[in-house]
Amino acid sequence: MGLISEVLLLPLAPARGGAWAIRQVLHEAERIYYDPATVRAELAQLEERLEAGEISEEEFDRQEDELLDRLEIGMHGGAGTGEGTAR
Template identity: 80%
Template sequence: MGLISEVLMLPFAPVRGSAWAIRQVVREAERIYYDPATVRAELASLEERLEAGEITEEEFDHQEDELLDRLETAMRSGDTTGNGT
């Protein structure tokens, strides 16, 4: 961008900065959401809740399917670290 366009866009700087910050937060949230280590930990927790009688078999199956879909998406994307952070 040239100097003139920078000056003309100056009033929009807070909006552009906010949009950038929101994109960064969304990107990090998605990285954590699809992290294979996170999904595996949630699967283990889900199984523990089933064994403790906190959820029914039907609830377990439904939530397990959602978690396995997330894990499959994460494995397909291939850009996750798998370290759980």
């Protein structure tokens, strides 16, 4: 962009900076959400809840399927690309 464009768009700089910060936070949240280590830990906790009788077998199966989907996305590099935000 030219100097004149930059001067004219200067009042919008805080909004552009805020949008950048939001994108960075979203990217980091997706990275953590799809991190294989995080998903494996959640799977272990889910199994403990089943063994303790806190959840039913059906609820376990439903949550396990969701976690396995997240694990697959995380293992195949879909995390942080926006693939996880459409769910």
